[in-house]
Amino acid sequence: MRIIRAKDYKDMSRKAANIISAQVILKPDSVLGLATGSSPIGTYEQLVKWYEKGDLDFADVTTVNLDEYYGMKPENDQSYHYFMHDHFFDHVNIDPSRINLPNGMEPDEKKECARYDAVLRSVGDVDIQLLGIGRNGHIGFNEPDDCFAKGTHCVELTESTIEANKRFFASADDVPRQAYTMGVQTIMLARRIVLVVSGRDSRSASGHAFSAVPPINAILRHPESSSAPTAVRTASTFGIVTQSASPCVS
Numbered sequence: 001m002r003i004i005r006a007k008d009y010k011d012m013s014r015k016a017a018n019i020i021s022a023q024v025i026l027k028p029d030s031v032l033g034l035a036t037g038s039s040p041i042g043t044y045e046q047l048v049k050w051y052e053k054g055d056l057d058f059a060d061v062t063t064v065n066l067d068e069y070y071g072m073k074p075e076n077d078q079s080y081h082y083f084m085h086d087h088f089f090d091h092v093n094i095d096p097s098r099i100n101l102p103n104g105m106e107p108d109e110k111k112e113c114a115r116y117d118a119v120l121r122s123v124g125d126v127d128i129q130l131l132g133i134g135r136n137g138h139i140g141f142n143e144p145d146d147c148f149a150k151g152t153h154c155v156e157l158t159e160s161t162i163e164a165n166k167r168f169f170a171s172a173d174d175v176p177r178q179a180y181t182m183g184v185q186t187i188m189l190a191r192r193i194v195l196v197v198s199g200r201d202s203r204s205a206s207g208h209a210f211s212a213v214p215p216i217n218a219i220l221r222h223p224e225s226s227s228a229p230t231a232v233r234t235a236s237t238f239g240i241v242t243q244s245a246s247p248c249v250s
């Protein structure tokens with residue numbers, strides 16, 4: 001992983017957006033793996049600005065998101081569907097038929113995981129996967145003790161994740177206890193990974209980012225284990241880190 005130290009949140013966001021925008025310019029039909037959380041919000045804001053200036057075109061881009069809360073309606077403002085539309089999709093010319101997220105409203109776990117894995121196979125290689133990192137080092141909703149051999153699966157969120165994510169809800173009781181998440185195995189198949197780490201939680205998150213704590217240790221090994229062609233493996237994983245807090249979410 002190539003670590004890029006950003007001077008503040010804005011700088012981190014611009015650096016991540018630069019890598020993603022280069023990808024979209026060089027390959028207009030790119031498949032982008034997208035993430036939620038406060039860390040990537042500035043990246044989306046920057047991409048929207050460049051789109052509005054006419055520098056970027058998302059018409060042929062396909063997106064796949066990492067995760068969604070189980071039992072969450074897409075119109076709920078805490079759903080990741082809502083988040084993605086609010087911060088990105090509704091502001092660019094992406095084709096709605098090319099937007100893919102797990103369906104939190106599907107109660108049958110087996111069915112939804114099989115459906116989403118089929119979607120992931122059908123879109124082909126993810127060109128760039130944008131990632132944040134949870135306070136306890138989770139990636140998507142792959143908690144530290146999760147089994148990394150899995151594809152899409154339904155996880156029981158840990159108490160620390162419920163505690164960390166309650167800031168977005170009225171209370172901890174409102175945080176869903178389960179979520180669908182893309183598996184680490186699938187994330188590792190991305191040709192490139194851009195991990196953005198910011199905020200007051202970045203002290204602990206960075207600790208995880210540079211340690212052997214799973215699942216981040218798998219991400220750190222990405223170039224070696226990636227299925228990407230050798231030519232693409234050079235600097236295939238970027239960690240863009242700032243100690244500055246995200247201004248987006250208190």
Ligand code: GLP
Binds near residue numbers: 132133135138140161
């Ligand atoms: C959620 C998401 C993760 C994200 C994490 C950290 O739990 N499922 O994908 O990385 O939040 O969010 P933040 O960037 O706000 O610290």
